[in-house]
Amino acid sequence: MKLFLRFAPRRRSDWTDEQLLAAWQERRDEACFNEIYQRYHHLVYKLCCTHLQQVADRQDITLEAFAALMELPASKSIDSLPRWLNRTARNLCVSRYRTEAAGPFLNGEETFFEKNAGEFVENEGLLRHISREHPHLTDLLPQALEQLETKQRQCIELFYLEEMTYKQVSETLGYDLKAVKSYLQNGRRKLSVLLRELLSERS
Structure with missing residues (x-):
């Protein structure tokens, strides 16, 4: 994978998803993570819009999805970054919906x-x-x-x-x-x- 990164383009915006993800997982390159965020945050938010009514919830889940990516260990393999983000965001949306449907336990x-x-x-x-x-x-x-x-x-x-x-x-x-x-x-x-x-x- 290091050889894979060695021949990456100079500009992060020209990197493939695989190169960006590898750089983040291997050496926690924040520029690469930021590029991933810029590349996909609007798609994750759009998915959240189909599951959640509250704007604040949509924003929270979008951040949570990328927070999960931020904590992803180097040993974790991802075949498709968009699919992984989509699946993670959807699961978070479902969890949030179930929590809200159950009602607040502590009354706010x-x-x-x-x-x-x-x-x-x-x-x-x-x-x-x-x-x-x-x-x-x-x-x-x-x-x-x-x-x-x-x-x-x-x-x-x-x-x-x-x-x-x-x-x-x-x-x-x-x-x-x-x-x-x-x-x-x-x-x-x-x-x-x-x-x-x-x-x-x-x-």
Whole structure:
């Protein structure tokens, strides 16, 4: 595969899907990942439009699909990148639809994960917010955090618990700013689901 990359065109826009994917999986070439995103994000979003009504949900699932690609290990083989993205996005859409159809378990308590989108926002602190607004969830948070993927947990802990900015988290962990925001977004969603499950087990 390295020989395959050796003779790739100079401009990423001229690379094949296979070359872009190989460069991302082998050496985490962000320019290649960005080219994949530019090449296919509108197609993924279009698919989401056929399954989901809310614009925010469509945008979330589009980001989730590419976040899944971002975390793809080098050992994972993909025959067709468009088909893989299509299948991943469709599965995420179905999962989101089923969750919404079941109704909110915590009656909107996911809102305590919402943040201002500004890059240098000063965090209020997740623990303080939960303790004040949702005290019954405070003791479940550490258990839920342990079940997150490592990168998601790291970003959640630094951004919310250590009250760092997006930029500070990026510099501390060495992740791209876009990656940090993606890990936070997916981590918040997963954390909300985990807290629901843990609360359900208690009742």
